[in-house]
Amino acid sequence: MKSQDVRKHFLDFFESKGHLIVPSAPIVLKDDPTLMFNNSGMAQFKEYFLGNATPKSNRIADTQKCLRVSGKHNDLEDVGFDTYHHTMFEMLGNWSFGNYFKKEAINWAWELLTEVYKIPKENLYVSVFEGSVEENVPFDQEAWDIWKGLIDEDRIILGNKKDNFWEMGDQGPCGPCSEIHVDLRNQVEKNAVSGKSLVNNDHPQVVEIWNNVFMEFNRKADGSLEKLPAKHVDTGMGFERLCMALQGKTSNYDTDVFTPLIEKLEQITEFKYVNNNVTSSAAEEKINIAMRVVVDHVRAVAFAIADGQLPSNTGAGYVIRRILRRAIRYGFTFLNTKEPFVHQLVAVLANQMGAFFPEIKSQQQLVTNVIREEEASFLRTLDQGLQLLDKVINDEKGKIVAGTKAFELYDTFGFPIDLTALILREKGLELDEAGFAVAMQEQKNRSRAASEVSTEDWSVLIPGSEETFVGYDKSENEVKITRIRKIDSKKDGILYQIVLDNTPFYPEGGGQVGDRGVLVSANETIEIIDTKKENNLILHFAKQLPENLNAKFIAKVDSDLLALTSSNHSATHLMHQALRSVLGTHVEQKGSLVNPKYLRFDFSHFAKLTEIELQHVEDFVNTRIQEQLPLIERRDIPFAQAVQEGAMALFGEKYGDSVRAIKFGESMELCGGIHVKNTADIWHFKIVSEGAVAAGIRRIEAITSDAVKAHFASYESTLNDVKLALKNPQDVLKAVHSIQEENIKLSKQIEALIKDKVKNLKVSLTTEIQEINSVRFLAKQVDLSPEGAxxxxxxxxxxxxxxxxxxxxxxxDVSGDKPMLTCYISKELVAEKNLNAGQVVRELGKFIQGGGGGQAFFATAGGKNLNGISEALEKAIEYVK
Structure with missing residues (x-):
């Protein structure tokens, strides 16, 4: 059964059972501060399990793109070494929100696996929660009894809390689960060892394929459990593992989910992947591991980029960059790929999965460009790392290289530790792995301490209250506090999260920062320093709580900040329209930041914008401002209708069935943010910078309103200072040109004088050259510029x-006097005496507290200690003695 059919049969089956089929949410989460990535099928439904929102159907099924590379669920280091772990994978799932429970979930799972997919019953094992005395949760008798009616009792396994009690996190909904495992071994192996003994023991052919979670508890901050008001079902089946079982394979990588990618990789590298059923040598297994790493990782990186997450140095972007670099490094080390190659797999991936996940097809060129540029950049880093490693090796006096030095290469330059160890072994050296581990752990401890957060349970003041956002119509409103929670983080200290029955405060989202303002009662004023959204709750952050939580308050948004933010947000829409008009309709928004000070807009485009293009964009936006276009806002319109009418939807965003459209003239976008009532409120638009973010992605920063006024005032002040410095000429530009022309003439004169000085010094220094061991030697301080030297x-x-x-x-220069050393070594000395100018200046540069490098016959070093010049010159003679 082809993988496309496996997916279709699952969704068709649950649609026949009354489930609404919904699309996968983006792999990159933008509205859940507790997760970087969608790491499970249930992540997009958290708000329903928590009771903070009502689902459009109480029965839902889908296939969800998942990424597990950080936090509690981290499979990254397992990928490649076994045949069933992945970074990006699909999770097939069916969900019940307070509707059906164990009986239906278990029976349907059995029906689908054995009757639709026709997996032999004798190949399946199931597990049931054995209960926990410490949690006061009994043995799951109900699940056991249901399974007893479907499968032989000796195929039912009791599972402990680790294996059969599923939790969303340290707090939140949880419950016992019932797993289904499949035994894919041949009959000889099955006769020799019972599959039952291999369940949950990391056997590559006895694997879990489906987990049915019965959510009936809530984990509180103190660790205790309380019953949820309704019982839910949350299931997840690994698509790749299911394909392995249905296609008669013993490795996920032997299924048609991965074989097209592996075949392309074989063409690129001219290495062969040895099928998992064939015994491979140690050398072949290294190639197999590398190929598995590459084809797994390209899926994760490609889908993340398609969903809007570019590789970067921080947060989720750093994780994506790390995954890609792991793939590049395995190719570099084991597949002899010294040029970019991973990007060539994107076309295969798009053809393979584009029908069901259209984003990978529509964003194919962008994904290819970004990956190719990242590859080229990291290969340059690897080359730089190899040079630095050579220096470490040359400086090493013993046989063991310090782990701290290896960690510096890893941490500062991204040079992989296993590649360092491999090269050291080839040079007959060892790596102090314990020292590296200590340095790595210290860094993790620092990072963990910086991000550590403790969160208390919610204190609910008004049970059953539904929160309403009124910020599109009001900037202040009478409110009541419905729930509060205390959080304590190393970064921000103690803060309080406040939820209101209705709020004018806009929570951070869609690039727009959260509102600030105050809660005012008859007796006190509480400052709101930020507003965010989590699991469909709007959280107002404050450094203190009101004394009377039950009082009535007026929630007031800081209207001045909001006006500036709104101006910048509306300008991003107009600029998006301008860029598509000036550059072409290939332009798509790839990220934005809107705050009171400025706006930042990332977009797809292949080249740097010219000054003329930037001016056209500015003029386009300012024309729309001058036209005084009114805001036309449409709420709660069907998504399909809005798109059909021309509204732009952004890739990587999660839209509901009903959306809000914002229109200024011909500009129409789906947006949840706050906007000006008329483009005239923006006053003026000014671009302040344009540059590259990644391959095919440009970034514009711009300002509007008061910031533009301040910008022009600053320019006027600077111009007045220039006039004053030039003694108030009538024509400032003419005066500057005159100075430039005079500077060119003086520079030519200085250049001629330096040449004469060099000729004179050449004559005088010739007499000072000594002959030592058949080497003509001179070390001297001269009164010349570095170029003259x-x-x-x-x-x-x-x-x-x-x-x-x-x-x-x-x-x-402007920062003061700085010493510099210049070393020249005749080429015959480089060849015959093994002298190297680069090494010489690196050693001598230490005396002037600096360093440098260059070629073997010519190199320079700069420093900051003038007093070290004489000692450096004295030490130079030791190279020829």
Whole structure:
């Protein structure tokens, strides 16, 4: 059964059981601060399990793109070494929100697996929660009894809390679960060892394929459990493992989910992947591992980029970059790929999965470009790391390289530790792995301490209250507090999260920052320092709680900040329209930040914008501002209708069935943010910078309103200062041009004087050259610029062979006087005496508290200690003695 059919049969089956089929949420989460990525099928439904929202149907089924590379669920380091762990995977799931429970979930699971997919019953084992005395949760008798009616009792396994009690996190909904495992071994192996003994023991052919979670408890902050008001079903079946079982394979990588990618990788690298059923040598297994890493990781990276997460140095972007670099490194080390290659797999992936996940097809070119540029960048880093590692090796006196040095390469330059260890072994050296582990753990401890957060349970003041957002119509409103929660983080200290029955405060989202303001009662004022959304609750952050939580309050948004933010947000819509008009309709928004100070807008485009193009964009937006276009806002319109009418929907965003559309003239976008009532309120639009973010992604930063006024005032002030410095000329531009022309003339004169000085010094220094061990040697401080010292070195070098020359100069710039060393070594000395100018300046540079490098015959080093010049020149003679 082809993988596309496996997916279709699952969704068709549950649709026949009255389930609403919903699309996968983006792999990158943008509205859940507790998760970087969608790491399970239930992540997009958390708000329903928590009771903070009502689902459109109480029976839902889907296949969800998942990514497990950080936090509690982290499979990254397992990927490649076994045949069933993945970073990105699909989770097939069916859900009941207070509707059916164990009987239906278990019976349908059995029906689908054995009657639709026709997996032999004798290949299946199931597990049931054995109960927990410490949790005061009994043995799951109901599940046991249901399974007894479907499967032989000796195929039912009792599972402990670790294996058969599923939790969303340290707090939140949880409950016992019933797993289904499949035994894919051949008959000889089954006769020799019972599959029952191999369940949950990491056997590659006895694997869990489906987990049925029966959510009936809530885990509180103190660790205790309380009953949920309704019982829910949350199931997850690994799509890749299911395909392995249905296609008669013993490895996920032998299924048609991965074989097209592996075949393309074989073409690129000219290495062969040895099928898992064939015994492979140690060398072949290294190639197999590398290939599994690459084809797994390209899926994770490609779908993350398609959903809007670019590789970067922080947060989720850093995780994506790390995954990609792991793939590049395995290719570099084991598949001999010294040029970018991973991006060539994107076309195969798009053809393979584009029908069901259209985002990978529509974003194919962008994904390809970003990955190719990231590959090129990291290969340059690897090359730089190899040079730095060579220096570490050359500096090493013993046979063991310090773990701290290896960690510096890893932490600062991203140089993989296992590649460091491999190269050291080839050089006959060892790595202090314990020292590296200590340095790594110290960094993790620092990172963990910085991000550590403790969260108390919610104190519910008004049970059953439904929260309403009124910020589209009001900036202040009478409110009541419905629930509060205390959080304590190393970063921000103690804060309180306050939920209101209705609120004018906009929570951070869609690029727009959260509102600030105050809660005012008859007796006190509480400052709201930020507003965010979590699991469909709008959280107002405060440093203190009101004394009387039951009082009536007026919630007031800081209207001045909101006006500036609204101006910038509306300007992003107009700029998006302008970019598509000026550059072409290939332009798509790839990220934004809207705050009171400025706006930042990332978009897809292949080249740097010219000054003329930037001016056209500015003019386009300012024309729309001058036209005084009114805001046309449409709420609760069907998503399909809004798109059909021309509204732009952004890739990577999660839209509901009903959406809100914002329109200014011909600009129409789906948006949940706050906007000006008329484009005239923006006042003026000014671009302040444009640059690259990644391959095919550009970034514009711009300002509006008061910031533009301040910008123009600053320019006027600067112009007045320039006039004053030029003694108030009538024509400032003419005066500047005159100075530039005079500077060119003076520079030419100085250049001629330096050449004369070099010629004179060449004559005088020739007499100072000593001969030591058949080497012509000179170490001298000269009164020249660094460029003059270079010219002098070459002039002296042309006078004869076997010259070893070190010149010291003092370079003066705005930051002060700085010493510099220039080393020239005749090429015959480089060849015959094994002298190297780069190594010389690195050693001598230590005396001037600096460093440098260059070629074997010519190199320079800069420093900051003028007093070290004489000692550096004295030490130079030791190289030729």
């Amino acid at each position: 270079k010219d002098l070195a070459y002039e002296l070098g042309n006078l004869g062979d076997n010259l070893f020359l070190v010149l010291a100069t003092v370079n003066t």
